[in-house]
Amino acid sequence: MTFDELSHQIFKKQSYLCVGLDTDPRKLPAHLLTEPDPVFAFNKAIIDATADFAVAYKPNIAFYEAQGPRGWESLQKTLEYIPGDCFTIADAKRGDIGNTSGLYARAFFDPSAAGLDFDSITVAPYMGQDSVEPFLEYPGKWVILLALTSNAGSADFQRLPTTPDGDVELFEAVMQTAKTWAGADRMMFVVGATQSTVFSRIRELTPDHFLLVPGVGAQGGSLADVSKCGLTESGGLLVNASRSILYASDGTDFADKARAEAQALQTEMATYLGQYCSRA
């Protein structure tokens, strides 16, 4: 999916919601456990319930990997089921030396390899340019690079000063440098919603890039703050919610409750789009 197509979907659906498919087999509603593939049955119901309100889906690869080969099959089926007008993100946080990153890129981008054809993958920047480039060699695919994450541990290294005057912290150095590797049409950055105090600095540094924003909901970030500082004329944000939608109910009404949660977020997002984007 291109930058313009993603932007179009955002204004069409009046939403920049990304639904995180962090599907934990231990948290599934009991009535799904007799299904041949309970994880896929759950994801299918969640996708059906939320697709009107979401522009992106983000399977969290750890949850599938922790199921072994079976989990990989659930992931394949889930990805195939996501509607074509939604952007897909492999939340994998990979990154390795060139030839190995090339294999990870194959795994997630080349359907003839592992049966997966994601639009994008999250990548960790620690190993530098040659660890990221193999993902950019797939035409039309996106890299979503970790910049300033939503967790407490983001303070350990991401906020270290990297200049004598301390003006450029590591996450800013990462964004400045990575901007030279690919344009806003191929690269996004992960910025946690819990980092609202520096959101304006980040928007100054990357005025055109999409930001993938986890941390609203269970992690305590504010959708209002993120939207005010982060929205651009192209949309420019994908705000992720996972647990608050997936586990809104653990009963037979889980999909209805998930739909209501997604709709509530979309309604709020439509308001912010109206407030902050002249195009809306």
Place this chain on the structure above:
Amino acid sequence: MTFDELSHQIFKKQSYLCVGLDTDPRKLPAHLLTEPDPVFAFNKAIIDATADFAVAYKPNIAFYEAQGPRGWESLQKTLEYIPGDCFTIADAKRGDIGNTSGLYARAFFDPSAAGLDFDSITVAPYMGQDSVEPFLEYPGKWVILLALTSNAGSADFQRLPTTPDGDVELFEAVMQTAKTWAGADRMMFVVGATQSTVFSRIRELTPDHFLLVPGVGAQGGSLADVSKCGLTESGGLLVNASRSILYASDGTDFADKARAEAQALQTEMATYLGQYCSRA
């Protein structure tokens, strides 16, 4: 495997060789392609041929992931086949927010989850302490944290100064901080063999920790330099070789040639152990 057991194996085998199982289905000898699981057949032959000379095996997870569910099954069989006196490393370079890292830890450390029971996993430090701790919650399992990697891109961020006087580069800040998260009995660091100019600084900073050293062989690092600066009285090094062993020949003699490569490295290592370790 404990620190003392690993150290014992090193002096018993007179080797600190780690064989990297970067098994690429496109590079297998033709006669293996009719096997039901060619990747496992290859790994089994490589393990049989090298186990006398290696103290560790390191499957590179990207190569298995790029095969989908089938690759995961090859990985399970390979891990089960590695002899019990060898240390096992999931070279996965994972790292995510706490609950997600917890799932990755389950995937690689809890055999009831994905059928894998590695001794250790490589982890990327970018997301900080709470992204690493879930791996340390498994008793007896090790974290091998990226510090200064072997690739050219290591210069992009790992070598950024993080103090006004520039004395502490990012990789050193990572090592200093991470040392407080776990002792040398639970944590190792990845340091590329291509980084020999700073190897002494690294050994000063972490005199007791094992270092996992990729980059000898295909990537051009020197075993002599690494051994001189890196060996300790406990051994303290695991030096990895992958492609130079696995693909020493692409014919029916691939295992013999792999054995010869491994033996040559072990012979060289025995010399260095004699030179630099009074215990040897």
